Amino acid sequence: xxxxxxxxxxxxxxxxxxxxxxxxxxxxAGSMSKFREKYPDRFINTGVAEQSMIGIAAGMALxxxxxxxxxxxxxxxxxxxxxxxxxxxxxxxxxxIVGMGTGTVYSSLGxxxxxxxxxxIARSIPNMKIIxxxxxxxxxxxxxxxxxxxxxxxxxxIGKAGEKTFINKLSEKWSFGKIRKIVTGKDICILTxxxxxxxxxxxxxxxxxxxxxxxxxxxxxxxxxxxxGLKKRFKKFKFIIIIExxxxxxGLNNIVKTAAYENFxxxxxxxxxxxxxxxxxxxxxxxxxNKHGISTNKIFKKILANx
Amino acid sequence: xTDNKFSIIDGKKRCIKYRKRILDISQKVSAIHAAGAFxxxxxxxxxxxxxxxxxxxxxxxxxxxxSKGHGxxxxxxxxxxxxxxxxxxxxxxxxxxxxxxxxxxYGLPGIEASTGSLGHGMGLAVGIAHxxxxxxxxxxxxxxxxDGELQEGSTWESMMMAANLELTxxxxxxDHNGSQSFGITKETxxxxxxxxxxxxxxxxxxxxxxGHNSEESLDAVKxxxxxxxxxxxxxxxxxxxxxxxxxxxxxxxxxxxxxxYKVALKELEKIKN
Numbered sequence: 001x002x003x004x005x006x007x008x009x010x011x012x013x014x015x016x017x018x019x020x021x022x023x024x025x026x027x028x029a030g031s032m033s034k035f036r037e038k039y040p041d042r043f044i045n046t047g048v049a050e051q052s053m054i055g056i057a058a059g060m061a062l063x064x065x066x067x068x069x070x071x072x073x074x075x076x077x078x079x080x081x082x083x084x085x086x087x088x089x090x091x092x093x094x095x096x097i098v099g100m101g102t103g104t105v106y107s108s109l110g111x112x113x114x115x116x117x118x119x120x121i122a123r124s125i126p127n128m129k130i131i132x133x134x135x136x137x138x139x140x141x142x143x144x145x146x147x148x149x150x151x152x153x154x155x156x157x158i159g160k161a162g163e164k165t166f167i168n169k170l171s172e173k174w175s176f177g178k179i180r181k182i183v184t185g186k187d188i189c190i191l192t193x194x195x196x197x198x199x200x201x202x203x204x205x206x207x208x209x210x211x212x213x214x215x216x217x218x219x220x221x222x223x224x225x226x227x228x229g230l231k232k233r234f235k236k237f238k239f240i241i242i243i244e245x246x247x248x249x250x251g252l253n254n255i256v257k258t259a260a261y262e263n264f265x266x267x268x269x270x271x272x273x274x275x276x277x278x279x280x281x282x283x284x285x286x287x288x289x290n291k292h293g294i295s296t297n298k299i300f301k302k303i304l305a306n307x
Numbered sequence: 308x309t310d311n312k313f314s315i316i317d318g319k320k321r322c323i324k325y326r327k328r329i330l331d332i333s334q335k336v337s338a339i340h341a342a343g344a345f346x347x348x349x350x351x352x353x354x355x356x357x358x359x360x361x362x363x364x365x366x367x368x369x370x371x372x373x374s375k376g377h378g379x380x381x382x383x384x385x386x387x388x389x390x391x392x393x394x395x396x397x398x399x400x401x402x403x404x405x406x407x408x409x410x411x412x413y414g415l416p417g418i419e420a421s422t423g424s425l426g427h428g429m430g431l432a433v434g435i436a437h438x439x440x441x442x443x444x445x446x447x448x449x450x451x452x453x454d455g456e457l458q459e460g461s462t463w464e465s466m467m468m469a470a471n472l473e474l475t476x477x478x479x480x481x482d483h484n485g486s487q488s489f490g491i492t493k494e495t496x497x498x499x500x501x502x503x504x505x506x507x508x509x510x511x512x513x514x515x516x517x518g519h520n521s522e523e524s525l526d527a528v529k530x531x532x533x534x535x536x537x538x539x540x541x542x543x544x545x546x547x548x549x550x551x552x553x554x555x556x557x558x559x560x561x562x563x564x565x566x567x568y569k570v571a572l573k574e575l576e577k578i579k580n
Contacts, residue, residue, distance in 0.1 A: 041437075055429070055461065056430050056465065059420075059430065059432060060434040086427060087431060091420065
């Protein structure tokens with residue numbers, strides 16, 4: 001995903017002189033390195049100084065630039081929170097904060113490097129938009145949107161590198177603010193966002209063997225949320241599954257269940273989210289998710305028990 | 308482009324007028340931060356009338372950013388006198404249908420950014436100044452920070468970046484009144500000092516002046532020796548101009564009562580040029 005990010009920024013930034021990149025001591029690899037070499041005045045490394053990264057980006061945006069601030073998610077969003085709230089959101093400036101390695105992606109680095117509650121935090125600030133693409137293909141659309149169309153601060157929640165592509169020819173087209181059907185199905189609706197979509201596909205394969213048909217949707221834009229699109233799913237499905245690499249507080253779980261209550265949804269909704277607990281596990285990402293009840297097997301069993 | 312011709316006497320007269328206007332407004336509201344505005348006043352006046360260049364259409368070329376948001380009354384009265392703020396803005400200060408609160412909001416004429424939370428202005432200023440360098444625009448950025456903002460780590464982070472980016476176009480004034488909500492800084496936070504050495508060690512040129520003396524402000528900018536970003540520590544008196552307000556932490560926030568207001572006005576009227 002991060003390679004795709006760098007490619008699009010480099011390509012767009014070559015034509016659009018208002019695109020600039022600020023990093024806080026993240027080594028510029030691939031196209032990011034090319035951007036730095038070719039446009040040194042539009043590439044700033046603030047060092048390990050995230051408050052400065054956001055403040056300077058805001059200043060450049062006040063002069064008409066469209067900065068991308070890029071570092072590991074927890075440092076991109078949590079450390080400079082007040083700069084994001086005041087400098088970016090209160091003033092409504094078109095700065096994209098790219099949070100890399102979100103959720104449990106940095107599994108073995110310990111709790112200091114995990115972002116379990118980033119969507120919840122970012123969602124609560126007025127003017128903030130949130131996009132969380134599910135694979136490199138969706139990443140491409142999301143970055144293009146941030147480069148060319150976004151008019152307000154955006155938190156772009158991404159994975160790391162090497163993610164598989166799930167978008168296929170039959171998937172709906174990407175559109176900002178719209179739930180996107182990736183594969184169609186008729187019995188169960190899975191709502192998810194980010195690279196954890198991988199699990200949804202694994203579950204779909206298993207359920208297929210039981211003749212249960214599953215639709216998978218990427219809720220890539222978490223704010224503003226596509227409530228109309230959600231209503232359509234409420235009408236079509238009696239069983240909705242939420243899978244998210246994020247706390248059960250303030251993320252997709254809350255969005256969907258609040259809307260369900262407000263729309264008198266009579267069906268069943270089961271969420272698989274991270275618990276409201278810090279994680280003290282240093283295995284791979286699946287080990288961490290499993291600790292919080294998110295594994296293909298556990299989800300599969302729970303669905304069978306509830307259908 | 309025109310260079311301002313700054314008259315010291317006119318500057319002094321203006322500052323008395325501004326102080327009276329601030330005191331007038333203070334009678335309608337409890338929240339005004341008059342003392343912090345009084346300490347910064349001469350420096351802000353010098354920036355607007357002596358340092359910021361204007362184009363032939365009489366519009367400012369250079370930018371002023373008030374990072375010391377709670378001192379904004381010093382900027383508001385100047386924007387009003389320059390006709391940038393309509394009079395109704397200050398007449399409706401801190402009222403439900405008004406445009407102005409006690410911290411500046413981005414989007415109003417002459418206000419470059421929303422400030423009030425301390426330690427934000429330096430980052431914003433570095434971004435603005437760097438953007439102007441990238442676009443090869445000859446614009447100077449005058450930044451006003453409070454001394455309290457030099458207790459914020461974020462200020463120092465961005466000061467480091469200003470020096471890394473060699474921002475000659477960034478000139479920062481520090482309203483060093485040495486007094487904050489908790490008390491006198493020298494007593495409450497002794498290791499805040501020495502100040503100048505810290506600033507210099509962060510790659511800035513630094514001058515120390517009497518912040519109430521406009522001539523010293525002008526000279527500090529004129530006599531800069533390097534192309535480094537310039538920081539001018541203006542030693543000031545919080546509440547300057549009204550004896551009972553001077554250096555008393557209680558006046559950080561409150562407005563004078565009607566009796567105190569009359570005394571203050573009398574004192575200001577007695578000031579000779």
